[in-house]
Amino acid sequence: MTQIEAIRCPNCGRFGERHHIAESNITRTQCPECDYLLVTCSLTGRVIEAYAPGLSTASIFLHSGLRAKSFPNVNFNTLF
Template structure:
């Protein structure tokens, strides 16, 4: 069974994000910024991820 919900994109903040629940997988995607994250819905383990525009120096400056 699968379902789709509209969400705000966690990468760019766009209102065009979608979260797809397919069997034991959860796919979060955005057509505006080409974001993709596929995780195991039970364990939270990342299966595949693609987030253009996120750079390590930006992420490390956010945590300090």
């Protein structure tokens, strides 16, 4: 079963959608206005696919709620 909730886009602030897809443990956040897309695993929070015009890679990680300790080999200071 898929649940869809209306959200504010973390990229542009307009209305977007978050799809919780239980069958595949996927959460897809998307915005039709700015083409923002973030697909994460609902169980681990790991990013599967991401596209956000105007956002850096580090910003996408921050919006997804991931912590730097999940990526010990990434220097987040160089991503900002």
